[in-house]
Amino acid sequence: MNKNHMNKLTPLEPWIGSKIGLLPGEALTRAALEKYQVHRLNETVDYVKQHSPFYRRHLADHNTPISFEELAGLPFTTPVDIRKNGQHFLCVSQSEIERVVTLQSSGTTAPSKRLYFTVDDLELTVDFFHHGMGTMVQPGQKVLILMPGELPGSVGDLLARGLARLGVEGIIHGLVKNREETLREIENRKIDCLVGLPIQLLGLARHPSAALLEPNRIKSILLSADYAPAAVVKALTNTWNAPVFDHYGMTEMGLGGCVECWHRCGYHLREADLFIEIIDPLTGQRLPDGSVGEVVFTTLTRRGMPLIRYRTGDLARFMAEPCPCGTVLRRMERMRKRIAGAAKLANRELLNITEMDEALFPLPFLLNYQAIISSRNGHDVLTIGIETTGADAAECGDHVRNSLMTLPAIRTAVASEMLRLDPIAPGTYTPSPTIKRTIIDQREESQC
């Protein structure tokens, strides 16, 4: 890490201070921030009850003013609510909507989820990208954005607009389709920073041509759109010799939710725009700092389609200890798991894609893999498709099998003959149609 950055406060702190109305130089305090958040929460509840047909019904029994404690009594909003109620979430007329994002659901029959944003809502995201990216890039640098960005209001477009305000050139590349070509573009255009999906970046780092890049070409990396396995962060850090920053967000949050500071030990939250809680996914009770639970958020500044206590399905915890950067902003541990990322095996053991990632991605030849669980003659069958750097096929299959067998869930299920592993061979990998990776469960009745 560059010594100059060692004690650098996250740029989110002064930005949030100015957003909540502090004067330049006035220090941000938790008390001031929480006072602002309670005010905004109440304003948002009043606003959605007035303008959104869904929330008028959903919050009919709840009236403002609401304290922090009373917020925990408001009903959750779920992805199913969004699918079922669509435009009834809207607080403005269709003509004021600048961008609609349609998220396909994993099931083929379920309706898609649609999120609506006004021009002002998109500006909030650009503003967050502008200040958040200040952590890892300097004016004059170039960022290659390995994310979709052709459409106005898409993630790549908003990020490039945020970067321009920093004096940084954001070049929209789109998802990586040909690693060789992408690596050539990095070299030819003298790119300083990469933003992309963890597994796509791993694919670049492990490609033989990565070694041909000018040493220390890449000065920082930002991971986006899916949780990042620790094994992937380690591989990227080692290959590029550059700090790897993680970020957590989702379309529903207005893309960006929180980002790491120079110390890279947990995310700082976009607290002027989002109020984030951690709840017990089974009881729905709010959990104290330090406990792992489901991330739930309420938007504080959105106008088109605000969300109240939206359940993300992601598992994380707040870290009680202060960040070494010294900010008063809260810190959330790097995202570990998604509730939907797990499958229950026939012996009732729970298998999570994140555990498989940590077991498999340390294998230096592995570029990507796909896990499918199916059922055959009363047994579960786990089929792993792998994409490799071209190392010896049979040997790769053996290494993958051995690494999987280090996982207790798999080891016990195989030992009790409830689970079989199909032969594993390279070339059997089909890229996933969704950005968020998961175990594909093809059993007749999902046991998840």
Ligand SMILES: [Zn+2]
């Ligand atoms: Zn920090």
